[in-house]
Amino acid sequence: MSDTHAQTVSYVRETMLPQAEPPVGNRDALLWMRENLFSGWLNILLTLVSLYVIWWALAHTMPWVFRGIWNAGSLSECREIRDATLPEGISAACWAVLGDRWQQLMFGFYPRELYWRPVLALVIFLAAIAPVLFAHVPRRALWFTALSPFVMFWLLWGGSVWFPVSIAFGFVLGWAAWRALSGPAGTLVASIVAALLPIVYWLYTAGPLARELEQVLALGIEYVPSQDFGGFMLSFIIGIAGIILSLPLGILLALGRQSDLFIINKISVGFIEIIRGVPLIVWLFTASLLLNYFLPPGTNFDLMLRVIIMVTLFAAAYIAEVVRGGLAALPKGQYEGADSLGLSYWQSMRLIILPQALKISIPGIVNTFIGLFKDTTLVVFIGLLDPIGLSNAIRASTEWNGIYWELFVFIGLLFFICCFSMSRYSLYLEKKLQRGHN
Amino acid sequence: MKKSVLFGALTVTGLAAGATQAATLDDVKERGELNCGVVTGLAGFGAPDANGVWEGFDVSVCRAVAAAVLGDPTAVNFVPTTGQTRFTALASGEIDMLARNTTWTFSRDTDLKFDFAGVNYYDGQGFIVPTELGVSSAKDLDGATVCIQTGTTTELNLADFFRNNNISYEPVPVETNAEAQQQYLAGACDAYTTDASGLAATRATFENPGDHVILPEIISKEPLGPLVRHGDNEWGDIVRWTLNALIAAEEFGVTSANVNELASAPGTNPEVNRLLGTEGELGAMIGLENDWAKRAIAAGGNYGEIFEKNIGENTPIGLARGLNAQWTNGGLIYAPPFR
The missing domain is CATH 3.40.190.10 (Periplasmic binding protein-like II)
Incomplete structure (x- = not known):
């Protein structure tokens, strides 16, 4: 600052005026409302109409919801209570059905004294995906993640602990083969052996090995057959298994479709187009009906497992196309840059291409997952008792015959909670991975 | 060419599957459990209660067969089937019998290769x-x-x-x-x-x-009844005569309350004696113990008891016997003689 003007320009102000509050009508909620809701006669009209519609809808449903009756043994008892306590002609929800049957809607026919097992499995699942979802969890926790599918399987189905252990050992075997061979015999031989060895082991050795170990040291919890699974637990297991398995498979298919290798390319294209070109319900019918004819009689190939496989393949085809979109969106310079650094194909994919392509694909991938999770309700058509199937069964009991909306409201709410959290997580992930300049 | 080889192979597998499905009775005994196809939920006819225990008019037939064959009415693995999956489940051997309000029609009996064991409800x-x-x-x-x-x-x-x-x-x-x-x-x-x-x-x-x-x-006309696969007549006989035993029991006044007493010693009615195994060797003729019918009746009562308990006039469903009364009361329910 110079003093030159201090004398010459006497009217220049030297202090700032204190900030004043905006006028009452121009701040906070009022300003927001004026700008967003009442900024012109058309907007005023639309606002009023919308408010009326919202009020009308709530006025018709909320009393029904909040007047709901929670303590009754049957629908007719509900109606008696309603007639006794409310004036005539007023309707009220009969939430008592949820009190009576919520355990069935959540767990199906899973033995009641063992409910802690699926709950514990869910806790383990949430703990296991934390290191995958959130970067600030220590990386070492990924070991727990790798182990968790076997623990969850064991908790849900029970039986001998040696069965999941011997299955897990197959993965160790494959990894060991890869480590031993990738140096001396080359990558191609090592990958083929690492893929084939576990499969041979699972087919011929895993079962007997588990039985032998069981004889040496019997260690197990009560076995629960698949047909006791039902309700939300069933939707969850099918949905989560489908989501977890379909992502890696979908990425491989997307890479296969981009590949220059003729056979891999054509197999990927054929797989994606065939699976995607047929409705999911047809694949479910194939899983439940057609396979029965072709499998040798007496083979007990679990229906639930068949459904999980079909759902996984179906979702994988969609994921593959979503990821391919991400791959196509990358500029060619990224591929060429990776090549010019001398990275191998897998290195360039792992370090350069996929991180960017997957980031672009996040909304599409989560979209597919949400769709997959809701599509699990289609299993009702092949006789699995998911929440929708159970709502039918509940309605068929003499106590609750005739109940309708209460069950669907409850099921809808549960699905909404799951899907909404998935969608929120995808927003969080997008923000976190934001690397753009805007 | 390739295609026809593939389909040929599939057909052979399918035929092999059909041929090896004889002796259902042995399979059931070895398994210790009867796989019974039921409806996913139909008021009065079959639905799980709050504890997941299946009950209903059709379900009772499964329980009676399980009691006759295995001696335990709870040794049933209920497989919920939909209108679309029920026939495949039965044909492929996933279930041993289907008791799921299924109408007995010409084409289902012949073309789909099933045997209806009888009619447990005449509907329309x-x-x-x-x-x-x-x-x-x-x-x-x-x-x-x-x-x-x-x-x-x-x-x-x-x-x-x-x-x-x-x-x-x-x-x-x-x-x-x-x-x-x-x-x-x-x-x-x-x-x-x-x-x-x-x-x-x-x-x-x-x-x-x-x-x-x-x-x-x-x-x-909708005659509903339990059914089994073609090709295992011994098993079909067991299901058929278990149903007939329930019907005959009502006709002769054998109920779940008095069946043990009546079966303890031969009584005056020789047909009841044969039915309950105190006389003759009817059980051995179908490969079961001689008290098979007694066990089936003790499981849930005779036909009339099952009807009254699940769909009768004292239940919310409130169906009158009508066509489903015993033939002696002007209905169509009629069991051939136990002889």
Whole structure:
């Protein structure tokens, strides 16, 4: 600052005026409302109409919801209570059905004294995906993640602990083969052996090995057959298994479709187009009906497992196309840059291409997952008792015959909670991975 | 060429599958459990209760067979089947028998290669209308809108009935019985048509059952019964005669209350004695112990008891015996002699 003007320009102000509050009508909620809701006669009209519609809808449903009756043994008892306590002609929800049957809607026919097992499995699942979802969890926790599918399987189905252990050992075997061979015999031989060895082991050795170990040291919890699974637990297991398995498979298919290798390319294209070109319900019918004819009689190939496989393949085809979109969106310079650094194909994919392509694909991938999770309700058509199937069964009991909306409201709410959290997580992930300049 | 080889191989596998499915009885005994296909949920006929225990009119047949074969009415693995999956489940051997309100028809018996073990419920298609419509006969329904479940035989029966009577109707297709109830109550259709037993069950759930009337016309024959696969007649005999044992027990007054007493020593009625195994060797003829029928009856009572407990007039479903009364009471329920 110079003093030159201090004398010459006497009217220049030297202090700032204190900030004043905006006028009452121009701040906070009022300003927001004026700008967003009442900024012109058309907007005023639309606002009023919308408010009326919202009020009308709530006025018709909320009393029904909040007047709901929670303590009754049957629908007719509900109606008696309603007639006794409310004036005539007023309707009220009969939430008592949820009190009576919520355990069935959540767990199906899973033995009641063992409910802690699926709950514990869910806790383990949430703990296991934390290191995958959130970067600030220590990386070492990924070991727990790798182990968790076997623990969850064991908790849900029970039986001998040696069965999941011997299955897990197959993965160790494959990894060991890869480590031993990738140096001396080359990558191609090592990958083929690492893929084939576990499969041979699972087919011929895993079962007997588990039985032998069981004889040496019997260690197990009560076995629960698949047909006791039902309700939300069933939707969850099918949905989560489908989501977890379909992502890696979908990425491989997307890479296969981009590949220059003729056979891999054509197999990927054929797989994606065939699976995607047929409705999911047809694949479910194939899983439940057609396979029965072709499998040798007496083979007990679990229906639930068949459904999980079909759902996984179906979702994988969609994921593959979503990821391919991400791959196509990358500029060619990224591929060429990776090549010019001398990275191998897998290195360039792992370090350069996929991180960017997957980031672009996040909304599409989560979209597919949400769709997959809701599509699990289609299993009702092949006789699995998911929440929708159970709502039918509940309605068929003499106590609750005739109940309708209460069950669907409850099921809808549960699905909404799951899907909404998935969608929120995808927003969080997008923000976190934001690397753009805007 | 390749294709035909593939399909050939598949066919051979399929045939092999059919051929090796004989001795169902041995399979069931070895497994210690009867795989019984049931409905996913139909009021009175089969549904799980709050504890997941299946109960109902059709379910009782499964329990009786399990009791006869294995001696334990709870040794049943209930496999819920839908209208689409039921026949494949049976044909492929996933279930040993199907007790799921299935109508006995020519093509199901012959073309689909099943054997119906008998009829446990004579049903027929009827109509329900609001009383205020003032209709007393289905023939007055000219021009009415009718709620109808798609993809069922009821749809075809309805078309036949209206064409025969030269009257017109407008179908309102619905998917399930529950949906039909909602549509009908909301006034989307003037009448709802399905099996009469279903109509009675549906009406029982209405807030004011008196405001609705089931019309007297029954426009189709729907004999419902348990069924098994072709090709294992021994197993078919067991299911057939277990059902007959329940029916005969009602005729001779053998109930779950007195069956143990009657089976403890030969009584005066020789047929009851043969049925309960105190006389003769009927059980051995079908490869079971001699007290097989006693066990089946003790499981849930005789035919009449099962009927009264699940769908009879004292239940919310409130079906009268009607055609399903014993032949001695003017009904069609009739068991061949145990001799």
